[in-house]
Amino acid sequence: MPTSFDTFFHPFPAPAAAPPPDRFTFPFHYTPHPLALQAVACLQDHLRNQTEWQHDFGHNNEVEVGAKGKMFGVLVVENEAGELGFLAAYSGKLANSNHLPGFVPPVYDVLLAEGFYKKGEKEVNAVNAQLEALEQAPELALAKENLARTQAQAKDEIAKEKADIKAAKQDRKRQREAARATMSPEQVTALEEQLARESVGRHFGMKDLVKAWDKRIETATRELAVLTDEITRLKTLRKTMSNDLQHRIFAEYRFLDANGEVRDLTDIFKDTIFKTPPAGAGECAAPKLLQFAYLHSYKPVAMAEFWWGQSPRSEIRKHGHYYPACRGKCEPILSHMLVGLEVDPNPMLENPAAGKELPIVFQDDHLLVVNKPHEFLSVPGRNIEDSVWLRIKQQFPEATGPLIVHRLDMSTSGLLLLTKTKETHKLLQHQFFKRSVKKRYVALLEGEVAGDEGIIDLPLRGDIEDRPRQIVCHEHGKTSRTHWKVVGRENGRTRVHLWPVTGRTHQLRVHCAHPHGLNTPIIGDDLYGQPADRLHLHAEWISFIHPHTKEEVSFEVKATF
Template sequence: MTEAAPQFIPFQPPVPLAELPPRLNYPFHSAPHPLALRAAAELQQRLSTQTDWSYDFGQPGAIGAQGKMFGVLVVVNPAGEVGYLAAFSGKLADSNHLPGFVPPVYDVLQEDGFYKAGEQEVNALNARLEALENSPELAAARQALLDAEDQAATEIAAEKAALKSAKRQRAVRRDAQRDLLPPTDFQQLEAALARESVGQHFALKDLVRAWEQRLATLRATLQTYTGQVADLREQRKVLSHALQHRIFEQYRFLDAEGRERDLPDIFRETIFQTPPAGAGECAAPKLLQYAYRHGLRPVTMAEFWWGQSPASEIRKHGNFYPACRGKCEPILGHMLQGLSVEPNPLLQNPAVGKSLTVVYEDDDLLLVNKPHEMLSVPGKNIEDSVWLRAKKRYPSATGPLIVHRLDMSTSGLLLLTKNKETHKLLQHQFFKRSVQKRYIALLEGVVDGEEGTIDLPLRGDLEDRPRQIVCTTHGKTARTHWKVIGREGKRTLVHLWPVTGRTHQLRVHAAHPGGLNAPIVGDDLYGVAASRLCLHAEWIAFTHPTTRQAVAFEVPVIF
């Protein structure tokens, strides 16, 4: 028996069932259906006017504020009414429950839940750990050891210096008396000097031994405190891990046929084997879970960002985004079982019917104009690519063929070689950054300034590949020169010269607020999808590896 669905919001005026799409949209790569856009517009209007709760989304540009991902799911209730559900990712306004939004799959904030008790245990350990780490006894033991180590080093160094000085003085005495004393007396002098040397060496050894014993005692004293700290940290780690695992077990997700799996079971099949933090808290799983529990038939869904972008990611206010892959793909892979879902468009070859235009060719190399939406090299699911077509066209060519790559969605000049030696020489030029490349891009937005350089280090988004994020800690250096070459309305045409060649570098540097703050038109990852990504590699210059002559080629484009 299904429960009542208080969070179901019917469309007004009603939507006829005939207007519904036949299948649920593929959540990881699809444009929102008009019904999802309508639901999102209603939710956005509510976010702009509601007064039931307060949250700073950072509009406009508030420091320290951050936006939030929201989702809508168009559904049909048992009575045949069409409406929608709304959800937010994570918490909002320090709450898991807000009017008009579906609840979490599992509420870790419930007062009578085990999480609160476990949290109190962890907090108690944290308090003990903090008290011990800040205790005067630990500080005194640590300082006593430091002081003793300094004093030991000083005294031992002084003793060694005295020993060296005494050795020099003995040598002077020996040399001074060598010709003055009779042989017997000189032998007695040498024996006395030797005894003096041995005595001083024993004195140094005694000093070192005494300090070693004293330092060992001080280290043992310090170890009694640091050992307790280590034990408490290990207890906290074990308790936190057990608590987190128990929490994950409470996140139990249904599929369309009522089969249930928890997070540890779902992620056991992934490369990471364990769920990442925050798994199950995104909008899409919340929406589907609520729909299944309340007998609502999912129709179409969409997620959008509302508010200020995070510092590292690129999220534009009001833009729609696919579900994240790191957290949501394994969960939705289970939850969508039993539903009729559109096929994954990424499994379809977008280069069907497209051809490669040869710009230049000789016995050693080949320069082609790659159309947009064609892979440079075979992908995981699609083999058709520039490489494969070149291999078929030049079956006797040796070497890797491809010298550099362009993103599938980027069009323009791509350099290939027909033999290993040419490939090696051109790769060396790329490595030395002596190959010059210029791109042209149409940006969605008005760019401030006329030219400049962007330095934003990049790394892959581990939770949402293939997206890239800006990361000053682990990112690789990424630098791009740019210059405005035209403006029309709210769009800007620019030239881009990549100094480095990071994945999605030009796309991120264009879209990020620390870059040009204007995504490339048609960028489905960092902007808004369109008929094509308006990014084109229009010019390349290099030294021909055979003739040693400087050459340059240009293929203009009209977006």
């Protein structure tokens, strides 16, 4: 029997899939609990079969990207009677509504017709209408044209007068020279006085001409300013009104924690790098779910969020895949809302390299090549110091070089090149800069890739609202290019070789997962695909010119997957 979506609290239609967990889900890195999976199955069944509202999720187009998909969330809760059920929510609006049957409402609804936002929006729109009328008025165009014409005429006439003055000066010079050869001293003196009067006259005439045109330009400028000053005043008024309206909205978004303490968006974000809340803060599914639970005395048990439908244009979101809460907009809010709950520990604070060996593939007096295990940092992180850099520094304390020449993602295994001396580091760094170092990766993809080989060229930049994720951005992204070739197909999966031409963060992972890349995530990619036992990406081959022997050397270590 399908779950009823007539109320906000949805009892499970079958016995609970598992006992409740001891602690609540850590929302930024998790594996969905069986109860959350059961709730998601109920919600997805509802999305497939409901007929009360319409929204095109773009299911029928797997390659093209748009904005049709949506992030959904479930929160498994226990009511006051001790019964388990779940709440459901979607991020932002859906079907152009904040209120759909069975989904919890927003923390604050800016779409309320009687709310201050709608009234303020009308006032801002009225100012916009005045601005549009002024900016399109014929008088403004005529005033601009008159000023431009007056300035051009002034420039032309003053330039012509300067040329005439220069020519007259040359003519006076010729008269003086001729007079000295043919006239008496008395006649020369008289001519000099006459020519001096002419020079003074032209000088004052030029001043009068400039003053006259300055006056005309000033008049035209003043006539234009009468119109533009009003436009500037209205733009300033609009900005002030919009800012005031936005701050009032921030103040209306008030979030509870498990202890009943309340903080609004402005207070929550004041100590973050954003200082002010980013657009859409508080509209994601997780804050909506927790807020509704606290307001109605439901005990949060577990949660999960998943993407439903077509991928957005820049981010990588796969239909039906689970995703953690975003860092930029949700982390500050949820950090407050989870106070008072016993939450799973942050796995990112645990050292994933503990107990792992760091095999050395090659070494001499100048450099080393190591086979970095997966889930092993290349350099110390914010919370974890154990890394390739630290291990090598401890093993070779006499090394003078910066050691690290390039890096591998923590989750990527494979060959990593290090240096023992500053000179070697400089020479190898130059090779990387010239892109003469050759590298080949192998990856196992969760799906069948169309085609056998090609080049992926998708510009990347960091997602400032959800680090460390990268997004495709054709406007501000940096060029990133990858050659690829299929080397095997097995059980619905594809094994590929990847040759990165550039070295952007998460380049291979994004290029594999994005719809305009291979459209097939790497197995175990918990950022752009689905978690597994590990990320199936391995740097298996590297080739470069040894800085001291000047010979080309290469190393290869096959992947274990």
